[in-house]
Amino acid sequence: MIEIQKPPEAIGTTTTTAAATTMATTVNPSAKRALLILNCILLGLGNCGGPLAMRLYFIHGGNRVWLSAFLETAGWPFILIVLIILFFIRRRGTFTTHSGTTIVHMRPRVFFAAVVIGLLTGLDDYLYACGVARLPVSTTSLIIASQLGFTALFAFLLVKQKFTPYSINAVMLLTVGAAVLALHTSSDRPNGESKAEYYKGFFLTVAAAALYGLVLPMVELTYKKAKQAITYTLVLEIQMVMCLFATVFCTIGMIINNDFKVIPREARNYSLGKTEFYIVLCVNAILWQCFFLGAIGVVFCASSMLSGIIIAVLLPVTEALAVVFYKEPFKVEKGVSLVLSLWGFTSYFYGEYRSTKRTKNKTRTFGDQSIELREINSSSI
Numbered sequence: 001m002i003e004i005q006k007p008p009e010a011i012g013t014t015t016t017t018a019a020a021t022t023m024a025t026t027v028n029p030s031a032k033r034a035l036l037i038l039n040c041i042l043l044g045l046g047n048c049g050g051p052l053a054m055r056l057y058f059i060h061g062g063n064r065v066w067l068s069a070f071l072e073t074a075g076w077p078f079i080l081i082v083l084i085i086l087f088f089i090r091r092r093g094t095f096t097t098h099s100g101t102t103i104v105h106m107r108p109r110v111f112f113a114a115v116v117i118g119l120l121t122g123l124d125d126y127l128y129a130c131g132v133a134r135l136p137v138s139t140t141s142l143i144i145a146s147q148l149g150f151t152a153l154f155a156f157l158l159v160k161q162k163f164t165p166y167s168i169n170a171v172m173l174l175t176v177g178a179a180v181l182a183l184h185t186s187s188d189r190p191n192g193e194s195k196a197e198y199y200k201g202f203f204l205t206v207a208a209a210a211l212y213g214l215v216l217p218m219v220e221l222t223y224k225k226a227k228q229a230i231t232y233t234l235v236l237e238i239q240m241v242m243c244l245f246a247t248v249f250c251t252i253g254m255i256i257n258n259d260f261k262v263i264p265r266e267a268r269n270y271s272l273g274k275t276e277f278y279i280v281l282c283v284n285a286i287l288w289q290c291f292f293l294g295a296i297g298v299v300f301c302a303s304s305m306l307s308g309i310i311i312a313v314l315l316p317v318t319e320a321l322a323v324v325f326y327k328e329p330f331k332v333e334k335g336v337s338l339v340l341s342l343w344g345f346t347s348y349f350y351g352e353y354r355s356t357k358r359t360k361n362k363t364r365t366f367g368d369q370s371i372e373l374r375e376i377n378s379s380s381i
Helices: 008-016 019-024 029-059 065-071 077-091 109-134 137-144 147-159 167-184 196-223 233-254 259-269 276-299 302-311 315-326 332-380
Strands: none
Touching: 008 167, 019 077, 019 259, 019 302, 029 065, 029 109, 029 137, 029 276, 029 302, 029 315, 065 109, 065 233, 065 276, 077 233, 077 276, 109 137, 109 196, 109 233, 137 315, 147 302, 147 332, 167 332, 196 276, 196 302, 233 259, 233 276, 259 276, 259 302, 276 302, 302 332, 315 332
């Protein structure tokens, strides 16, 4: 009897996409595709709208950084509502078994991992809010583009994501694009802001990009090491715990900074009006929850790298919206940085396309060889 082995490429592919494979065993392909599309929409809505809403708070009189960081994950109760609805749907569909009526699916090891990632997310929220408070949206968006490079690095270290010449080229281009912005700060600095404050906002935003580049692969690693079936309900539970502890982290910062005492006075002095102040805060919470829910959902359906790519690809949309709504200047250095970023995105996508096509061809060839070997083996018997 001839023993047929898996080709090394197939084995490597299985290893690097373990989270997606686990998910595929619990969700059929059509549902997986629909879920991926839904999460991409949520990610796009939050990724483009979140920075604009946060900047709207600052440019009309808001100056509480911890409050802005708090709002990025304060929408976690919406996930709780969804989980309650899903619980009753499962309960109605399982009259004779109790497995579908489990209230909490998360096991302790996954819970503690979600807590750690949530605290890191809270710190990342603060760093990002510091950047948005000091920089135009178009600038912060271009800096955040470097997140793709950090995601690629940490995905390689944590979940053994493979590098290709195309992904390396993308990382290099994104790094150069961010460096171009760092070398030309005078034309981009808001009126009345010191150069020191601008640089502080710049480097804090880079730190936020690096930290969230770590968070996404950590989420994927949690899926791989969970030792339990990864269902979308479990993903929502993980997301809720992450956002809850990120919110707790930022709440402590607000208490120390006396933000709760200042909010009523800030609402009265807000240039758009008191009611509009609270509307802006609510919109911030909703849009950022869409972002986080979409990001972790894409990791569940595909990979942390795809989530990072989608965030980066939406850069031109956020850029355009910032220029249109806030009349932000778009100087030459931003144009150069944008071109380099788009070049990097294109390089990465082309490399992924070639890699996927090559894998499919090898799998098809191996399948044909397996059929031939089985036929030969059957005839010899």
